[in-house]
Amino acid sequence: MNKHLVKTIGSFINFISFLSPYYAAKLAVKIFSTPRKGKLNDDETNYLKSAAQETITYKDVPIKTYCWSGKKDTILLVHGWESNAFRWKDLIKILKSEDYNIIALDAPAHGDSGSKIFNAVLYSECINLVIKQFNPSIVIGHSIGGTASALAINNHELPVKKLVLLGAPSNFDEVIDNYVKIMGYNKKVIKAINDYYLKHFGYFPEFYAIQNFSKNIQAKGLIIHDKKDRIISYKDALHISKYYKNSKLIKTAGFGHGLKNETVYKHILEFLNT
Known part of the structure; x- marks a missing residue:
């Protein structure tokens, strides 16, 4: 993704976090978890x-x-x-x-x-x-x-x-931290991402x-x-x-x-x- 698109998506998810932190986290994790390359x-x-x-x-x-x-x-x-x-x-x-x-x-x-x-x-x-x-x-x-x-x-x-x-x-949380910085997520999104990982995987990212x-x-x-x-x-x-x-x-x-x-x-x- 180019820098302008990254900034736009990050800003949109930041906005969503004020309406629904869980949904914002779900979108953020989905983007993070979807490879753009790697198919044969x-x-x-x-x-x-x-x-x-x-x-x-x-x-x-x-x-x-x-x-x-x-x-x-x-x-x-x-x-x-x-x-x-x-x-x-x-x-x-x-x-x-x-x-x-x-x-x-x-x-x-x-x-x-x-x-x-x-x-x-x-x-x-x-x-x-x-x-x-x-x-x-x-x-x-x-x-x-x-x-x-x-x-x-x-x-x-x-x-x-x-x-x-x-x-x-x-560790995995450093990889997630790098993603968060690239996307420019706010503190509400960061907290929601951590809560999302705890709910779906049983641990916060720093456990890994x-x-x-x-x-x-x-x-x-x-x-x-x-x-x-x-x-x-x-x-x-x-x-x-x-x-x-x-x-x-x-x-x-x-x-x-x-x-x-x-x-x-x-x-x-x-x-x-x-």
Whole structure:
């Protein structure tokens, strides 16, 4: 959205908050939870045809999964916001050459999966279902996909042996705060959003922080984060590292939030082979 449209929508929702705070929050959360990108284009669809595909359903949400068979450990690849399974193409090539068994999924409202709405809690439950279906010993997650993976592993005490977090946020309320600032929401909208999350998810957004969902994670961890990441601050990696005791932090420079780089892939392979 361009800046003028963002300002207009933010002002409208601020106005609505004086009439109905709950409805204002519902609109704000819907905007926040609706991806504008991430659906598959023709090239991405054609590439993903190289995998064996299966759809599993979480409640009423169909989740598309992709499998490239191999004889070594099973690895689950979990993408982030406004992306899809295709984002792993380069890493998949490397992992296939090492003969790993590779699983990837499209998040709700992304790729070829169903739903129009995405949130990290929903994603974590879908990840839990996929892990129970395919039993990976290794999970690699990018951005919010990494955080949702950690949430799933912690909440369901899943027997994952290794977890790689790439450019992952350490908490969800900071992501929401950034959204609130961009939209220019007033205090009534902010309070209403917090109340909305408490009603529908059982917790305020600040509950979803690494110190609250790392206690049951037994998996050995690798955290990779770029110090010039403009989407998720490097401070988030330091925060994750502080509470995720069984983990190693690697700082990169110049690879941005995407972390699509041979150096990053080398770090991942070294971690997988130790």
